[in-house]
Amino acid sequence: xxxxxxxxxxxxxxxxxxxxxxxxxxxxxxxxxxxxxxxxxxxxxxxxxxxxxxxxxxxxxxxxxxxxxxxxxxxxxxxxxxxxxxxxxxxxxxxxxxxxxxxxxxxxxxxxxxxxxxxxxxxxxxxxxxxxxxxxxxxxxxxxxxxxxxxxxxxxxxxxxxxxxxxxxxxxxxxxxxxxxxxxxxxxxxx
Numbered sequence: 001x002x003x004x005x006x007x008x009x010x011x012x013x014x015x016x017x018x019x020x021x022x023x024x025x026x027x028x029x030x031x032x033x034x035x036x037x038x039x040x041x042x043x044x045x046x047x048x049x050x051x052x053x054x055x056x057x058x059x060x061x062x063x064x065x066x067x068x069x070x071x072x073x074x075x076x077x078x079x080x081x082x083x084x085x086x087x088x089x090x091x092x093x094x095x096x097x098x099x100x101x102x103x104x105x106x107x108x109x110x111x112x113x114x115x116x117x118x119x120x121x122x123x124x125x126x127x128x129x130x131x132x133x134x135x136x137x138x139x140x141x142x143x144x145x146x147x148x149x150x151x152x153x154x155x156x157x158x159x160x161x162x163x164x165x166x167x168x169x170x171x172x173x174x175x176x177x178x179x180x181x182x183x184x185x186x187x188x189x190x191x
Contacts (some may be wrong), residue, residue, distance in 0.1 A: 011039055013084040014185075016178025017075070018170045019092070019108035021064050022048040024071050025170025028082050029178040036186050041161040043171035046074050064104065072111040072118075079119035087116045088181040090173060091127040128180050133173070136180035145169045148176060155179070 012033050018025035023045060030040035048067030051074060057066040079087065089112045092105035109127065116125045131141045139151035149172045152158055158175065167175070184191045 010034065013082045014086045014088065014178045014181050015079065015082060015084040016174040016176070016181065017087070017089040017112050018173035018177060019089055019105060019112055020048075020170065021071075021104045021108050022067055023170050024048070024075075024108065024112075025168070025172070025174035026075070026078060027171060027174035027178045028078075028084070029175075029182060031182060036182070038157050038161060038182070041158065041175065043167045043174060044078075045168050045170045046071055064107070068107055068111040071108070072115045075112060075115035076118045079115060079123070084123070086124045086126065086181050086185070087112075088126045088128050088177045089113070090133055090177050091129050093130050126181060128177055133176045133180050136183050137176045145172070148172060152176060 010033060011030050014029045014031060016027040016029070025045045026043065028040075028042040029038055030042075031037065032039050048071050051067070051070035053063075053066035053070050057069060089109055092102055092109055094102045113125055116123045134141055134143050134148060134151075137148060137151040137155060139148045143151065149169065152172055152175060158179065181191075
């Protein structure tokens with residue numbers, strides 16, 4: 001279960017999201033605002049088929065739209081509880097082996113964006129290209145999910161907070177997205 005920390009005047013949160021129409025990974029990075037050091041990492045993977053969906057939406061618009069609406073609702077709740085300064089979401093990509101998945105990913109990203117807008121119309125929402133996410137954690141641009149996880153294992157400031165907890169691949173990707181945002185803030189405070 002996701003632990004929601006109580007905000008303090010000394011910390012801020014960054015949320016990273018690995019979008020999907022059924023499985024969506026999320027990560028909350030708590031950061032000390034003075035030092036920009038990570039003070040906590042909390043992850044959760046949402047599975048749309050297990051969330052409560054509106055039967056009328058399923059009948060009228062189909063199961064995918066109902067799942068996306070349920071995921072959007074869950075993210076809106078997360079954003080309201082955590083009150084992040086930044087929300088980062090991996091941008092959709094075209095897989096030449098499954099080009100039809102691109103449209104579904106675009107819908108998932110728009111559900112994340114809608115949740116961010118519902119939380120705060122002025123929320124800092126950033127789409128991050130998958131290649132940038134991989135390089136942020138030190139993985140090669142051609143890295144698969146396992147290689148990204150191995151790269152995350154090599155980042156002491158992340159592992160310090162994860163310890164022996166091994167999140168699933170969706171949560172790992174969301175950690176990488178949030179970490180990218182943090183690295184951008186560290187290099188350019190006006191990001």
